[in-house]
Amino acid sequence: MMPAASDLKIVTANDLLTGDVVYLAPDGGWSREIAQAEVLAGADLAAARLSAAAAQPGVIVGAYLADVAATARGPAPVHFREEFRAKGPSNYAHGKQVEQNNV
Amino acid sequence: MYKYNDFDAKFVARRNAEFRDQVARRIDGRLTEDEFRPLRLMNGLYLQLHAYMLRVAVPYGTLNAAQMRQLAMIADRWDKGYGHFTTRQNIQFNWPKLTDVPDILDSLADVEMHAIQTSGNTIRNVTADHFAGAAADEIEDPRPIAELLRQWSTDHPEFQFLPRKFKIAVTGSPNDRAVTRAHDIGLRMVRNAGGESGFEVIVGGGLGRTPMIGKVLREFLPKRDLLPYVEAIVSVYNLLGRRDNKYKARIKITVHEHGIERIRTLVEDRFAEILGRFSGADQAQLAAIEAAFAPPAYIKAPTEAFEAALERDPVFRAWADTNLSDHRNPDYATLSISLKAHGKTPGDASSDQMRAMADIAEAFAHNELRVSHEQNIILPHVHKSNIPQIHALLREAGLATANIGLISDIIACPGMDYCALATARSIPVAQEIAERFAEMKIEHDVGPLKVKISGCINACGHHHVGHIGILGLDRAGVENYQITLGGDGTQDAAIGARVGPGFPADEIVGAVERLVDAYLRLRTSRDETFIETYRRLGMAPFKAALYPQVRADAA
Numbered sequence: 261m262m263p264a265a266s267d268l269k270i271v272t273a274n275d276l277l278t279g280d281v282v283y284l285a286p287d288g289g290w291s292r293e294i295a296q297a298e299v300l301a302g303a304d305l306a307a308a309r310l311s312a313a314a315a316q317p318g319v320i321v322g323a324y325l326a327d328v329a330a331t332a333r334g335p336a337p338v339h340f341r342e343e344f345r346a347k348g349p350s351n352y353a354h355g356k357q358v359e360q361n362n363v
Numbered sequence: 364m365y366k367y368n369d370f371d372a373k374f375v376a377r378r379n380a381e382f383r384d385q386v387a388r389r390i391d392g393r394l395t396e397d398e399f400r401p402l403r404l405m406n407g408l409y410l411q412l413h414a415y416m417l418r419v420a421v422p423y424g425t426l427n428a429a430q431m432r433q434l435a436m437i438a439d440r441w442d443k444g445y446g447h448f449t450t451r452q453n454i455q456f457n458w459p460k461l462t463d464v465p466d467i468l469d470s471l472a473d474v475e476m477h478a479i480q481t482s483g484n485t486i487r488n489v490t491a492d493h494f495a496g497a498a499a500d501e502i503e504d505p506r507p508i509a510e511l512l513r514q515w516s517t518d519h520p521e522f523q524f525l526p527r528k529f530k531i532a533v534t535g536s537p538n539d540r541a542v543t544r545a546h547d548i549g550l551r552m553v554r555n556a557g558g559e560s561g562f563e564v565i566v567g568g569g570l571g572r573t574p575m576i577g578k579v580l581r582e583f584l585p586k587r588d589l590l591p592y593v594e595a596i597v598s599v600y601n602l603l604g605r606r607d608n609k610y611k612a613r614i615k616i617t618v619h620e621h622g623i624e625r626i627r628t629l630v631e632d633r634f635a636e637i638l639g640r641f642s643g644a645d646q647a648q649l650a651a652i653e654a655a656f657a658p659p660a661y662i663k664a665p666t667e668a669f670e671a672a673l674e675r676d677p678v679f680r681a682w683a684d685t686n687l688s689d690h691r692n693p694d695y696a697t698l699s700i701s702l703k704a705h706g707k708t709p710g711d712a713s714s715d716q717m718r719a720m721a722d723i724a725e726a727f728a729h730n731e732l733r734v735s736h737e738q739n740i741i742l743p744h745v746h747k748s749n750i751p752q753i754h755a756l757l758r759e760a761g762l763a764t765a766n767i768g769l770i771s772d773i774i775a776c777p778g779m780d781y782c783a784l785a786t787a788r789s790i791p792v793a794q795e796i797a798e799r800f801a802e803m804k805i806e807h808d809v810g811p812l813k814v815k816i817s818g819c820i821n822a823c824g825h826h827h828v829g830h831i832g833i834l835g836l837d838r839a840g841v842e843n844y845q846i847t848l849g850g851d852g853t854q855d856a857a858i859g860a861r862v863g864p865g866f867p868a869d870e871i872v873g874a875v876e877r878l879v880d881a882y883l884r885l886r887t888s889r890d891e892t893f894i895e896t897y898r899r900l901g902m903a904p905f906k907a908a909l910y911p912q913v914r915a916d917a918a
């Protein structure tokens with residue numbers, strides 16, 4: 261089944277120094293948790309935030325917009341690629357899932 | 364083993380210092396990402412899904428114990444305690460931090476290793492038969508040629524910006540273990556009627572989006588002409604190869620579009636033109652390299668302990684059956700260490716395992732290890748009397764899996780667990796297939812069967828040449844796996860054919876099981892392998908087994 265094309269977006273990228281997946285937060289900083297990402301409704305807002313993010317090349321690499329769904333726990337990935345990015349690899353408990361399990 | 368000369372060492376040190384400065388300039392903002400990206404790629408540093416990834420070259424897959432230990436040290440100090448051995452006979456570290464990479468490169472240089480030309484549109488790490496210098500069926504050790512090509516291609520000023528990446532593989536044996544027919548240039552050592560050794564030169568093979576089996580450009584090339592001839596091929600490609608479309612830029616497309624005849628004419632012309640420039644210096648260089656690859660000082664000792672262990676210990680015997688190969692010295696064997704423990708990640712080794720392998724190589728295997736393109740580690744030269752003890756040590760290290768060449772000896776690329784280009788995961792599929800067949804305990808009965816899995820059309824997992832190939836795709840936002848059958852990476856190279864619609868992740872293992880069941884039913888005897896049965900009967904019975912529902916619906 262085709263997931264519904266989402267109108268809700270977030271800005272995501274990789275951290276310049278560690279490569280870790282990061283999300284643009286409402287305060288303009290970067291969070292490592294997708295749930296903390298700023299949810300962007302509407303193409304104009306999304307494009308504006310993306311270009312603001314791209315203007316921080318000293319912090320992040322490769323910013324882009326990803327689709328999300330709104331949930332009670334905050335924005336959640338729609339596509340499986342973003343699910344893996346938000347969690348870490350499936351063959352080892354490495355990456356974000358380690359910190360998430362410790363919460 | 365080849366030792367860096369002064370020039371090699373200085374070159375690597377200079378490149379590392381340069382890259383250290385480039386990293387610093389990227390971090391303080393003097394370089395933009397657009398400027399930095401090609402520079403980091405020239406040094407093997409990728410940005411993947413969760414982190415940076417550093418790809419370290421293991422030229423023609425050959426390592427000594429000190430190098431393997433250093434890789435273990437790097438894994439512990441700057442990564443997460445393991446490394447991933449790849450189908451290009453390289454090793455990848457999945458979690459380095461950008462700021463640590465210059466130090467990692469320096470520690471690689473300490474053991475004569477580097478990450479140069481493991482990316483970018485250059486001539487990549489030259490791969491070779493992992494049994495080189497040991498195999499019973501070999502004409503000559505192909506590694507001196509591979510080393511000569513490495514020296515010639517490293518930082519070659521004309522070939523740093525080719526239309527696309529360029530991969531060369533070389534084998535000294537008629538039995539092709541280096542997949543030479545799926546490379547931009549494949550070199551297969553042959554003898555001519557006069558008994559002189561030379562190369563069959565194959566060009567334009569490759570997997571990826573448009574898989575092609577290479578074509579023979581020259582049936583017999585005398586060894587002394589190798590470098591000028593290869594240079595002629597690369598320079599013809601450099602001019603003729605397409606730069607307008609990334610997907611049409613590999614030499615396989617150049618050969619396809621212009622035809623092998625035209626390429627041959629151009630290469631022969633260019634060869635004639637440049638031959639004079641190769642004054643024989645390359646031959647002197649080759650002679651020096653060959654001396655560095657002299658066979659080890661074989662020991663002489665009785666082999667009864669080995670024969671006795673085969674008699675006594677069924678576990679040892681089962682492992683010996685799959686993991687040992689004939690050596691040119693009858694008192695020796697070539698030992699394959701499987702990095703495919705059932706349920707583990709194909710090609711991964713922990714730092715402890717790397718150290719265990721290094722210790723074994725140093726104590727019992729003339730200090731030599733190889734990385735195979737099938738993502739295992741090879742001890743090319745082991746005296747048979749030492750094998751029982753090696754086996755015991757491997758068991759302690761969790762490295763005694765008896766499955767070389769069997770269904771669980773799966774090649775799998777990193778897929779969407781790590782790779783930024785992936786369309787689906789490959790590692791969990793490999794893990795599940797291996798576990799399922801381990802549970803059923805039938806893989807030794809099934810016999811030789813090559814399963815290869817790629818997480819996208821780039822085909823790093825060589826799925827096109829798997830007897831059973833699996834390609835992970837993204838179908839409308841869901842992982843989907845397409846099966847190809849009948850591929851072959853040996854001297855009888857063939858591209859597998861797609862059987863039909865793909866399977867979702869939770870059905871792919873069952874699908875493979877149905878194929879294996881069909882084979883067991885269809886084979887004439889235990890001696891007929893999966894690929895032989897497939898060749899005899901064609902796809903139809905396998906297709907029927909794969910899609911029983913379709914058949915039932917049609918009935």
Ligand code: SF4
Pocket residue numbers: 776777778779782783784785786817818819820821822823824
């Ligand atoms: S085949 Fe695709 S997914 Fe797998 S390693 Fe290569 S590029 Fe990545």
